[in-house]
Amino acid sequence: MRILLIEDDPALGEAVRDHLAGLAHAVDWQTRLAEAEVALRAVPYDLVLLDLGLPDGDGLAFLKRLRARGDATPVLVLTARDRVSERIAGLEAGADDYLVKPFDLGELAARVAAVARRYAGDPNPLLEIGPLLIDRARRIVIRDGVPVPLSAREWALLEALALRPGAIVAKERLEELLYPMGEEIASNAIEVAVSRLRKKLSAHIIETVRGLGYRLARR
Amino acid sequence: MRILLIEDDPALGEAVRDHLAGLAHAVDWQTRLAEAEVALRAVPYDLVLLDLGLPDGDGLAFLKRLRARGDATPVLVLTARDRVSERIAGLEAGADDYLVKPFDLGELAARVAAVARRYAGDPNPLLEIGPLLIDRARRIVIRDGVPVPLSAREWALLEALALRPGAIVAKERLEELLYPMGEEIASNAIEVAVSRLRKKLSAHIIETVRGLGYRLARR
DNA sequence: CGCCGGCTGACACGGAGCTGACGGCGGTGG
DNA sequence: CCACCGCCGTCAGCTCCGTGTCAGCCGGCG
The missing domain is CATH 1.10.10.10 (Winged helix-like DNA-binding domain superfamily/Winged helix DNA-binding domain)
Structure with missing residues (x-):
């Protein structure tokens, strides 16, 4: 799958990128929302991994904009926030799934696979x-x-x-x-x-x- | 817009209500926080005009309670107090805007219109x-x-x-x-x-x- | 008529889920 | 600073559901 990773933490970003790349996914890694938005318009990604709380903007607003213009690309939210309402707000904003940091790379891979499976065939047979x-x-x-x-x-x-x-x-x-x-x-x-x-x-x-x-x- | 006015001064309350009603807003007028709270839970208002310093309770506390339970209804605070710190406290408590009494009815209408504009495209699902x-x-x-x-x-x-x-x-x-x-x-x-x-x-x-x-x- | 494969009602057990009670904690009001 | 209250996690005991087991039955076939 072609995956867009939006994550500003260098260590985490690298780890995620390498792990997913090792699983035969094509990972593009952006650290800023502005650049991510450009990439997203140019490339038909199969999945977006979106870190909330990036320094250059509101991730949730970004997600809402994405959905507002009809982009249905699956989005998996990564968040360190632990407030209940914010996790649910993520899903409400249009995220398909989420992971609370710190997360296990294996679990990330599992969720990615799940999303891939969900969107592979007909959505609901x-x-x-x-x-x-x-x-x-x-x-x-x-x-x-x-x-x-x-x-x-x-x-x-x-x-x-x-x-x-x-x-x-x-x-x-x-x-x-x-x-x-x-x-x-x-x-x-x-x-x-x-x-x-x-x-x-x-x-x-x-x-x-x-x-x-x-x-x-x-x- | 459906507006809840919380104001205990009869003259001011009537003036504001009539003025906004004349602008095609539906205004409910309550003079006590307790009753306002009930109304707020029952009716999906688009805006709340909240007078601080009502006799039956602390308006700021009221506002904080509102926000604490997650209610995101826009609140415009009306206050006679002119101390900067108190205005900040109002905004910190979750007010969207404030007006210092005495205020011009035209200015009030302008602020109301601004709120209306801000929330126009987002109907409450x-x-x-x-x-x-x-x-x-x-x-x-x-x-x-x-x-x-x-x-x-x-x-x-x-x-x-x-x-x-x-x-x-x-x-x-x-x-x-x-x-x-x-x-x-x-x-x-x-x-x-x-x-x-x-x-x-x-x-x-x-x-x-x-x-x-x-x-x-x-x- | 006896055998065999399959069907199904009855039963019992284990465990998932429900809920009343309790107590700790934090916030509010006096 | 204390008293009260609402929220909520914990626990215990209970209920009820799901399911395997079994026994008795049916129908077909040699």
Whole structure:
């Protein structure tokens, strides 16, 4: 990803730049808002890392200007400020995420990756399967217009089946997906989970393929 | 503009009210701080004209309280005092501007117009969620028409959830948002905060997503 | 008719979440 | 300087939800 880092602290800036560069990101580093603004207009960055409290201006105002002119580039705010309202103000001003200093470089990388993932594909893939509307981001499934609350296990199961609608998913495969190794299950937990899920969704949505596994009806 | 005038001198109050009303402003006139405070919580004023030295309390303290609870409504202070330090104190307490009595009504109108201009392009976004009306600028939440006073923590929590209504906010994320990092909390403070907030708002507004976090119902 | 794979109601347990009570702390008023 | 009050973190005890287990059932097939 092409990343614009706006940070006036030399040590921190260098550390961040080097760390992200090591992760195969292209990092441009600016220390002043004015220059950052110019760069931002010239280059289509995938992500902006914005330090609040730069000496030459108000970072929040900068962010608001950015959004006001319709720039939707993801912005990750770095801030040393610890006042509650200011952190939230950052998000309100249009930041996508934030990190409170001092932060772990690993955590920074994780957030960067998360932003990258979020903006990689379609922003919010809604799956439509028969009478179901599956919103993976909000973790919500809607049946015939009515939101259906699902428990963690039920959601995991539905997601596993919805990965490839119409494809048969073996029961052991489901076990692997729902029970991350270690704690194996000694009974028909999967069948019970399917039963419970069927009760919440329309029963015919989940098809049983005897001896093989389960399948999500595609229509 | 909707203006709250807080002034105990009948002659002056009437003159100011009539003059501003003649300029197509909607003026509410209160003579006591206590009543003004009530009005301020109930109505989204665009401007407050505050006379210092009212008989029933300290105007500066009133202003400080206003700001302390995050209310950002512009305040124009009217004062007979002409000592520089006191004017500074007014600005420090959070006043946007001041006028020293006696003042010219034309000058008052000019200052009011200036405030109007400054805040023109920024309409106050009211967030409506079920029976709630959330006014972020004034840090006020109104339930069924009745203003509900929230403490700092409660407000921060509500704000964090209201950032993206309907989205799940993880409990750890709430911790990050509400507590200056480093000092982690060693208990169920978040749950307690949610509980307290629920007691003030309608309980069903805040939804629990087991194992994940909380979410603000969108309807 | 017996077996097998799958279904589901009932149950029990663990743990997540809720809340009343308490106390410390800071601010306010006398 | 003291008394009071509101805020809020902590704790303890409780409730309730989610989920694995099990048993009994059904239907299909040889």
